[in-house]
Amino acid sequence: xxxxxxxxxxxxxxxxxxxxxxxxxxxxxxxxxxxxxxxxxxxxxxxxxxxxxxxxxxxxxxxxxxxxxxxxxxxxxxxxxxxxxxxxxxxxxxxxxxxxxxxxxxxxxxxxxxxxxxxxxxxxxxxxxxxxxxxxxxxxxxxxxxxxxxxxxxxxxxxxxxxxxxxxxxxxxxxxxxxxxxxxxxxxxxxxxxxxxxxxxxxxxxxxxxxxxxxxxxxxxxxxxxxxxxxxxxxxxxxxxxxxxxxxxxxxxxxxxxxxxxxxxxxxxxxxxxxxxxxxxxxxxxxxxxxxxxxxxxxxxxxxxxxxxxxxxxxxxxxxxxxxxxxxxxxxxxxxxxxxxxxxxxxxxxxxxxxxxxxxxxxxxxxxxxxxxxxxxxxxxxxxxxxxxxxxxxxxxxxxxxxxxxxxxxxxxxxxxxxxxxxxxxxxxxxxxxxxxxxxxxxxxxxxxxxxxxxxxxxxxxxxxxxxxxxxxxxxxxxxxxxxxxxxxxxxxxx
Amino acid sequence: xxxxxxxxxxxxxxxxxxxxxxxxxxxxxxxxxxxxxxxxxxxxxxxxxxxxxxxxxxxxxxxxxxxxxxxxxxxxxxxxxxxxxxxxxxxxxxxxxxxxxxxxxxxxxxxxxxxxxxxxxxxxxxxxxxxxxxxxxxxxxxxxxxxxxxxx
Numbered sequence: 097x098x099x100x101x102x103x104x105x106x107x108x109x110x111x112x113x114x115x116x117x118x119x120x121x122x123x124x125x126x127x128x129x130x131x132x133x134x135x136x137x138x139x140x141x142x143x144x145x146x147x148x149x150x151x152x153x154x155x156x157x158x159x160x161x162x163x164x165x166x167x168x169x170x171x172x173x174x175x176x177x178x179x180x181x182x183x184x185x186x187x188x189x190x191x192x193x194x195x196x197x198x199x200x201x202x203x204x205x206x207x208x209x210x211x212x213x214x215x216x217x218x219x220x221x222x223x224x225x226x227x228x229x230x231x232x233x234x235x236x237x238x239x240x241x242x243x244x245x246x247x248x249x250x251x252x253x254x255x256x257x258x259x260x261x262x263x264x265x266x267x268x269x270x271x272x273x274x275x276x277x278x279x280x281x282x283x284x285x286x287x288x289x290x291x292x293x294x295x296x297x298x299x300x301x302x303x304x305x306x307x308x309x310x311x312x313x314x315x316x317x318x319x320x321x322x323x324x325x326x327x328x329x330x331x332x333x334x335x336x337x338x339x340x341x342x343x344x345x346x347x348x349x350x351x352x353x354x355x356x357x358x359x360x361x362x363x364x365x366x367x368x369x370x371x372x373x374x375x376x377x378x379x380x381x382x383x384x385x386x387x388x389x390x391x392x393x394x395x396x397x398x399x400x401x402x403x404x405x406x407x408x409x410x411x412x413x414x415x416x417x418x419x420x421x422x423x424x425x426x427x428x429x430x431x432x433x434x435x436x437x438x439x440x441x442x443x444x445x446x447x448x449x450x451x452x453x454x455x456x457x458x459x460x461x462x463x464x465x466x467x468x469x470x471x472x473x474x475x476x477x478x479x480x481x482x483x484x485x486x487x488x489x490x491x492x493x494x495x496x497x498x499x500x501x502x503x504x505x506x507x508x509x510x511x512x513x514x515x516x517x518x519x520x521x522x523x524x525x526x527x528x529x530x531x532x533x534x535x536x537x538x539x540x541x542x543x544x545x546x547x548x549x550x551x552x553x554x555x556x557x558x559x560x561x562x563x564x565x566x567x568x569x570x571x572x573x574x575x576x577x578x579x580x581x582x583x584x585x586x587x588x589x590x591x
Numbered sequence: 592x593x594x595x596x597x598x599x600x601x602x603x604x605x606x607x608x609x610x611x612x613x614x615x616x617x618x619x620x621x622x623x624x625x626x627x628x629x630x631x632x633x634x635x636x637x638x639x640x641x642x643x644x645x646x647x648x649x650x651x652x653x654x655x656x657x658x659x660x661x662x663x664x665x666x667x668x669x670x671x672x673x674x675x676x677x678x679x680x681x682x683x684x685x686x687x688x689x690x691x692x693x694x695x696x697x698x699x700x701x702x703x704x705x706x707x708x709x710x711x712x713x714x715x716x717x718x719x720x721x722x723x724x725x726x727x728x729x730x731x732x733x734x735x736x737x738x739x740x741x742x743x
Contacts, residue, residue, distance in 0.1 A: 148733065261650060265611065265643045272618070272636045279629040286625060286633060287618065310679075317675040317706045318668055486706035487717045490699045493679055494721060497686065502735055510683055518676065526607060544632045551628070 100444075101223055104452030107152060108460070113453075116153045117461050120160020121468050127161065128168020130488065134181050135165035137312050139427045140304040141492065143434055144499035151435040151450050156457040158431050159408075162424055163461040166367065166404045167211035167469055174203045174396070183367030183403035186375040190388060190395030203396050205338045208469040210349060210397040214404030215462025217353035218360065222408040222415075223455045225361075226444075229416040233441040238549040239561050241440075243570035245543035248419030251362075251577045253532050260581070262528045269519075270536020271543075273298055280545045293508045300430040302500055302509050303537055306516025308427065309496050311524040316489035335470050345397040348378045352398045356405025360422070361412050367403040367422065374402030408458040415439055415451060418542065419535075426534040433538070604651040608644040615640040671706070678702045690740030696722050 107113075127138040138161050146154030169181030174191035187207060194203040236244070249271075253263035276287045277297030288294040352374040359370035378398035379388045388395050410425040418439040420426040429439050437443055443451050500513045523530060547561075554560020562568060615637045622633040682702070685694040699721050700714040708714060729735040 259650075261643055261647055265640060265647070268636045268640045268643065272633065272640070275633045275636070279625075282627065282629050284625060284629045286629065287621060289621075313679075314672055314675045317678075317702075318671045484703065484708040484710070484713060486703040486708045487699070487713060489675070489706065490678075490702040491717070491721055493682060493702070494695050494699065494725070497683065497691075498725065498729060498735075498737075501737065502729075505736065507683075507687060507738065510686075514679065514683060517679075521672075521676075522607065526604060540632070547632070548628055 098223075098227060100448040101227065101452045101455065104449050105456055107449050108156075108453045108456040112150065112153050113156050113457065114460070116149075116156035117160040117457055117464060118468065120157040120162075121164040121461055121464050122160075124161035124164020124166075125168035125171075125469055126164075128165035128181050128184075129171040130168075130483070133312055133316075133492075134308075134424075135162050136423045136427050137308050138165060139424060139431065140301075140308040141495055141499055143304060143427070143431045144301050144502050146431065147434065147502065151437065152453045152457075154431065154435060155450070155454045156461075158428055159454065159457040160461045160464070162407050162428070163211075163215050163404065163458070163465055164468075166215075166407055167208055167400070167465055169403075170207035170211070170396075170400055171204065174200055174207065181367070183371050183406075184399070185368060186371040186399035187396055187403075189375065189399070190390070190392045193389070193391035194393065194396070197391050199391065199393075201333075202338060202341075203393065205335055206342060206345075206393050206396045207400045208465060209335070209339065209342055210345070210352075210400035211404040211469070212462050212465040213349045214353055214356055214401035215407060215465060216459060217401075218357055218405045218408035219455060219459035219462055221357045222412055222458060223452075225409075226412050226416050226455070229412065230441045230444040233416055234445065236441070236566065237564075238546040238553065239563065239567045240570060242543055242546040242550060242561065243567050243574065244417050244419065245539040245546070247570055247574045247577065248413075248417065248539055249532065249535055249543075250574050251419070252535050253529075259527070262526075263532050266523065266528050266530065267532035267536040270533035271540035272536075273303065273533075274537045274540030275544070280541060281548055291508070293504075293506065297541075298512070298537075299503055299509065300433055300534075300537060301503055302513045303516050304427055304430050304534065305496050305500050306513040307520035307523075307530050307533060308423075309492065310514075310517030311521045313489050313492050313496070314521055316485045316492070335466070342393075342397070345394055347381070348394050348398050349401050351377060351381070352401035353405045356402035357409040359402070360406035360409030367406045370402040370406040371399040374398045404462070408455070408462075411458075415443060415454075416441060418539065420531070420538075423531040423534070426531050426538065429538055430534065439538075602651060602655065605648050608647040608651070611644040611647075612641050615644070674705065678705065686738050686740070688740055688742050691737035692722060692726065693740065695725065 124135060124138065127133045128135065139158050142157065142161065146157060149157075165181060166183060169179055169184030170187045170191065173179040173184040173188040174195050177188045177192040179185045179188055191200075191203045191207065194200060233244075249267050253260055253267050274297070276294055278284070278295055279286055285295065355374045355377060356367075356370040359373065375395060375398045378394055379385050382388065382392075382394065384392075406422065407424075410420065410422040411428065414420040414425040414429055418429065420429050432439055432443075437447055437450060496513065497510060500509050501507070503509055520530060522528075523533075550560050551558070554563070562571065619634065619637045619641075622630055622637055624630075625633065678698070678701075682694060682698040685698065688694075689697070696718060700718045703714055703717065730737070
């Protein structure tokens with residue numbers, strides 16, 4: 097089972113791959129350091145540029161960005177109390193007070209070491225857990241695959257966001273978008289209204305760029321940001337000297353890594369939940385909980401370990417079942433699809449070099465974080481906060497244009513992206529969750545094809561969907577995911 | 592946008608729900624014309640969207656009745672948002688007319704200036720870096736062709 101993992105290692109150990117991971121980590125840190133920009137946005141803007149690249153090189157870039165951005169978010173969280181990414185909110189609780197006490201450099205060193213440890217733990221979890229899970233899912237037939245898609249959609253709708261109604265609307269919209277184009281079985285045109293450009297369906301990248309890049313760009317242009325404190329030189333000593341001062345965090349690193357990995361595997365949860373939960377647990381276990389929130393270094397370690405430990409583990413359900421655990425994982429699935437790689441058990445059988453190579457890239461990305469996110473880099477990246485937001489916003493708009501136009505070299509796609517961007521902005525402002533749209537688009541076609549195959553095999557009998565034990569287990573899990581949060585809410589209300 | 596409107600029909604969430612309902616109903620007409628099982632999931636999704644939009648209206652009205660705390664507007668500065676959206680649209684249409692490189696050379700400094708960057712040095716530097724950078728990376732190294740513009 098793990099032989100494929102070992103045999104994939106040589107394919108990763110090339111100059112191109114390492115260069116891609118280095119570029120990915122550095123640009124991830126840069127993106128994460130800029131408030132308003134997230135790893136999700138960076139990867140969705142980047143995906144179109146990777147068309148011409150070798151799939152493994154492209155995935156290395158994405159893995160690097162994901163790892164880098166999770167740490168990069170800590171830079172403004174610590175220096176300005178403005179989290180660069182939502183997952184860095186908990187980092188600011190103790191990181192910012194440390195910066196005010198003149199210990200900002202040390203706080204950032206704790207953040208980079210903890211992020212790397214969380215990332216390494218997460219990559220190891222992905223390597224250990226994904227192959228056996230993929231082996232089990234290889235036994236699944238169309239009805240099980242259909243129920244997996246339904247389970248994935250339900251779990252992200254009901255576990256994510258405050259309103260299941262809005263989540264359901266988002267998912268239905270995503271599924272509907274997946275139906276545009278030729279019918280997968282009869283090839284009948286659906287909702288193309290004479291536009292031949294829509295015959296092959298709506299390209300995932302167009303939707304991703306519109307939904308995930310447009311709202312933050314509009315926000316960049318909408319709100320000015322006070323960054324007077326940014327860019328000041330940080331007092332730091334070398335990482336080698338600081339490292340021994342962190343060794344006593346080992347229990348926190350271990351606990352937070354486990355929390356992060358667990359939260360990453362759960363569909364619908366994400367880096368912010370992992371960071372908050374880990375911060376609370378570390379505070380509860382601390383001998384001096386009253387000092388937390390006033391510059392306790394362990395608080396930074398707990399939050400940063402957990403939000404990086406959730407990165408690769410979120411890809412466990414994504415790679416094996418096609419169900420992403422987080423929004424970034426959903427975007428990464430889009431990146432895989434762009435390169436003709438269908439996530440799911442077949443990926444492990446058909447492209448073991450790529451899927452296992454991707455796991456190694458996550459591990460190397462996390463290790464490289466320590467070397468690339470050191471004092472010099474952190475000082476340089478803190479200067480990025482001084483970049484004028486309107487300039488940044490207009491540059492991203494141009495990059496969005498290039499990315500989407502390059503897919504098929506036609507303006508139709510650009511206008512389509514603008515339409516999705518507008519929808520994404522409205523959804524974002526009115527708190528309709530965006531990940532169910534992407535998941536709906538990924539799983540919609542997948543679910544429809546398998547539903548119809550099951551009905552064909554079962555000669556039109558709907559009972560074919562419940563004909564075996566695995567399907568029934570998946571139905572039960574889906575019901576539990578839908579009913580569980582409702583019962584919890586009811587219980588809290590009556591209490 | 593203020594969700595505290597006394598007229599329930601003007602509350603933003605209700606306007607959004609109404610738009611979802613109308614759009615779903617409009618798409619339902621071609622969906623019902625599809626043959627056999629090709630219409631199964633599209634029709635199911637569109638009906639689900641219509642039902643969910645009605646539920647959204649009901650829950651929003653209920654919420655408005657019980658919630659006494661003032662509602663925080665979704666947009667801090669609607670004018671700037673509209674301006675940002677318009678500037679993106681103007682850029683894309685200008686690409687069609689003027690060609691990609693010229694439209695980009697105009698768009699980057701103008702948009703940055705309009706949205707608050709007043710430093711001439713920054714505007715000129717960013718414009719030159721972006722246009723030359725795109726030309727070198729995408730035009731030369733990746734051999735990408737961009738629209739030439741219809742008025743040339």
